[in-house]
Amino acid sequence: MVSIVKAIKAEFFKFYFDVKxxxxxxxxxxxxxxxxxSGLYWGVNALFTQGGQAVAFVGLLxxxxxxxxxxxxxxxxxxxxxxxxxxxxxxxxxxxxxxLIARNIVHCLFTxxxxxxxxxxxxxxxxxxxxxxxxxxxxxxxxxxxxxxIILTLYAFGFFIASLGMILKRVGAITSILEYLILFFSGxxxxxxxxxxxxxxxxxxxxxxxxxxxxxSLLKGSGFLGSLVGLIIYTVLITIISTGxxxxxxxxxxxxxxxxxx
Amino acid sequence: MLLEVRNLSKxxxxxxxxxxxxxxxxxxxxxGDVLGILGPNGAGKSTLIKQIATLLIPDQGDILYRGVSLVxxxxxxxxxxxxxxxxxxxxxxxxxxxxxxxYFAYLNHVPISVAKSRCEELLKKLNLYDVKDQYVFTxxxxxxxxxxxxxxxxxxxxxxxxxxxxxxxxxxxAAELTESIKSWVNxxxxxxxxxxxxxxxxxxxTSRVLWLKEGTVVLEGKTEDLKNLSKEExxxxxxxxxxxxxxxLCKHNLQFEVLSDVTLKTTLRLGRKELFYSVFSDPDFExxxxxxxxxxxxxxxxxxxxxxxxxxxx
Numbered sequence: 001m002v003s004i005v006k007a008i009k010a011e012f013f014k015f016y017f018d019v020k021x022x023x024x025x026x027x028x029x030x031x032x033x034x035x036x037x038s039g040l041y042w043g044v045n046a047l048f049t050q051g052g053q054a055v056a057f058v059g060l061l062x063x064x065x066x067x068x069x070x071x072x073x074x075x076x077x078x079x080x081x082x083x084x085x086x087x088x089x090x091x092x093x094x095x096x097x098x099x100l101i102a103r104n105i106v107h108c109l110f111t112x113x114x115x116x117x118x119x120x121x122x123x124x125x126x127x128x129x130x131x132x133x134x135x136x137x138x139x140x141x142x143x144x145x146x147x148x149x150i151i152l153t154l155y156a157f158g159f160f161i162a163s164l165g166m167i168l169k170r171v172g173a174i175t176s177i178l179e180y181l182i183l184f185f186s187g188x189x190x191x192x193x194x195x196x197x198x199x200x201x202x203x204x205x206x207x208x209x210x211x212x213x214x215x216x217s218l219l220k221g222s223g224f225l226g227s228l229v230g231l232i233i234y235t236v237l238i239t240i241i242s243t244g245x246x247x248x249x250x251x252x253x254x255x256x257x258x259x260x261x262x
Numbered sequence: 263m264l265l266e267v268r269n270l271s272k273x274x275x276x277x278x279x280x281x282x283x284x285x286x287x288x289x290x291x292x293x294g295d296v297l298g299i300l301g302p303n304g305a306g307k308s309t310l311i312k313q314i315a316t317l318l319i320p321d322q323g324d325i326l327y328r329g330v331s332l333v334x335x336x337x338x339x340x341x342x343x344x345x346x347x348x349x350x351x352x353x354x355x356x357x358x359x360x361x362x363x364x365y366f367a368y369l370n371h372v373p374i375s376v377a378k379s380r381c382e383e384l385l386k387k388l389n390l391y392d393v394k395d396q397y398v399f400t401x402x403x404x405x406x407x408x409x410x411x412x413x414x415x416x417x418x419x420x421x422x423x424x425x426x427x428x429x430x431x432x433x434x435x436a437a438e439l440t441e442s443i444k445s446w447v448n449x450x451x452x453x454x455x456x457x458x459x460x461x462x463x464x465x466x467x468t469s470r471v472l473w474l475k476e477g478t479v480v481l482e483g484k485t486e487d488l489k490n491l492s493k494e495e496x497x498x499x500x501x502x503x504x505x506x507x508x509x510x511l512c513k514h515n516l517q518f519e520v521l522s523d524v525t526l527k528t529t530l531r532l533g534r535k536e537l538f539y540s541v542f543s544d545p546d547f548e549x550x551x552x553x554x555x556x557x558x559x560x561x562x563x564x565x566x567x568x569x570x571x572x573x574x575x576x
Contacts, residue, residue, distance in 0.1 A: 003371075006368060006369075006371050007369065009368055010365055010368035010369050013361070013364065013365060013368060014354070014357065014361070014365050017356065017357045017358065017361050018356060018357075021356050021397065022356075083351045083354075083355075084347050084349060084351035084352060085351065085352065085353070085354060087312075087315070087317055087345065087347055088345065088347070088352055088353075088366070088413070089369060090317060091315055091316070091317070091339065091340060091343060091344070091345055092340060092341060092366065092369035092370050092417075093340050093341030093369065093370045093371045093417070094340075094369045094370075094371070095337065095340070099369065251319070254316075254317060254318055254319045255318075255319045256274075256275075257272075257274055257283075257309070257312075257318055259312075259317045259318065260317075260347075
């Protein structure tokens with residue numbers, strides 16, 4: 001735990017310089033994301049009935065974490081392998097897995113700020129109906145819990161993809177495909193009622209589906225426990241799988257001499 | 263014993279082809295040793311260091327740090343060993359020089375106050391203090407290399423590994439860096455393992471050398487002993503420039519250099535005693551000065567390696 005806290009400090013320090021250096025790019029990214037999500041929300045708003053509007057609003061903001069979790073984890077790991085810095089950080093006192101967890105936490109906090117800003121813009125422009133979500137503290141707290149579990153699942157899934165990327169070099173390139181699959185087939189943009197059965201079955205393996213389903217049921221006032229249990233099982237499973245994949249991938253590249261490519 | 267490498271072997275499989283990078287390598291390192299791992303490109307130097315760094319899993323053999331197997335407990339080296347890899351890719355180019363050093367300090371759990379004072383000291387010593395706030399992408403190759411060394415030393419490691427520290431550097435940057443490393447080695451008395459194919463660098467910095475060829479150790483010993491292995495000591499003679507002297511040097515098949523109107527320079531091997539006698543007894547030769555030539559480290563290695571190869575063939 002102490003090691004992770006120290007790694008978070010180091011990663012915050014490094015991330016500060018990254019933001020400072022690329023502040024313009026970050027602002028442009030924020031604006032383009034706000035435009036993209038506004039357009040998307042406006043377009044799909046008509047598809048949703050009561051409760052679904054809030055799911056689309058919260059779901060789109062949570063999807064920002066998918067983008068961060070998948071691309072950032074994979075790209076950073078791959079970039080460091082090519083730059084040779086991965087070998088440097090791998091022999092420091094902080095275990096590599098702690099550095100990567102800390103890096104995810106820092107990026108997650110940054111994405112949280114990003115989603116608050118974008119969410120604020122969307123709220124002011126579209127005034128979504130969040131009435132039921134804010135109607136009682138129990139519903140609000142439950143929505144937050146589900147949101148946190150969705151974020152955890154996304155980062156664990158991102159870690160799994162990044163680990164796979166260590167042994168399968170092309171995996172990094174397909175993260176954007178995954179991001180759009182999550183966006184369109186998790187129930188955020190296209191309601192399940194309109195999806196064919198095969199697509200619905202496919203959506204079950206996407207990391208946001210069980211969370212969005214739980215959130216949808218919660219905000220429509222129907223039973224959400226089944227979906228919540230599904231979300232918890234998915235989170236635990238993907239965390240175990242991603243950790244196992246990381247250990248296996250690390251061992252394999254260390255055996256083959258492919259830990260770095262510089 | 264600080265570090266023991268026992269029967270280490272590593273084979274890379276590239277399709278159906280197998281490349282034996284390290285073959286049954288055994289050696290040990292004591293505390294305070296400055297060991298040079300020499301050898302041409304592809305000799306297996308980097309593979310050896312990466313196995314010690316636990317970034318590459320050996321096919322056979324073991325590495326013991328204070329008696330503990332690094333194959334079984336790789337985490338034991340973290341924070342105790344520091345590694346500088348070949349090339350200039352050891353630091354983050356979008357961070358400033360100081361930020362790079364502090365980032366590595368934090369990852370090595372160095373307290374902030376200690377990290378900051380040590381960072382200042384290191385950057386001053388490596389002549390990087392004035393550019394500490396500049397982004398690394400503005401640094402020259404030599405400056406990046408020096409910065410990478412600072413990031414290696416910030417946690418005061420027990421053992422430092424330098425893999426081809428002079429690669430990609432021009433003559434001046436290489437000389438500067440050699441001096442910086444030499445001074446750090448002398449000041450701190452740390453254990454350092456340097457892999458290089460630059461004989462001059464290894465000769466200046468190390469106390470022991472290990473010569474690798476095609477993945478195997480072909481020679482091991484003290485740097486000084488190896489230098490003393492020179493069987494043919496050479497002397498540089500400065501002679502009075504005269505037509506007679508030039509004519510006689512030609513007659514003895516001795517190459518010479520006209521340094522000025524008054525001085526000629528030639529080299530004599532101690533083995534050619536009759537020539538020494540002739541030069542010193544002949545009135546046409548007026549010896550102005552005599553210098554013992556330093557043994558050429560590279561030549562010694564080449565000759566010894568040649569002897570090793572011949573011995574193996576026979």
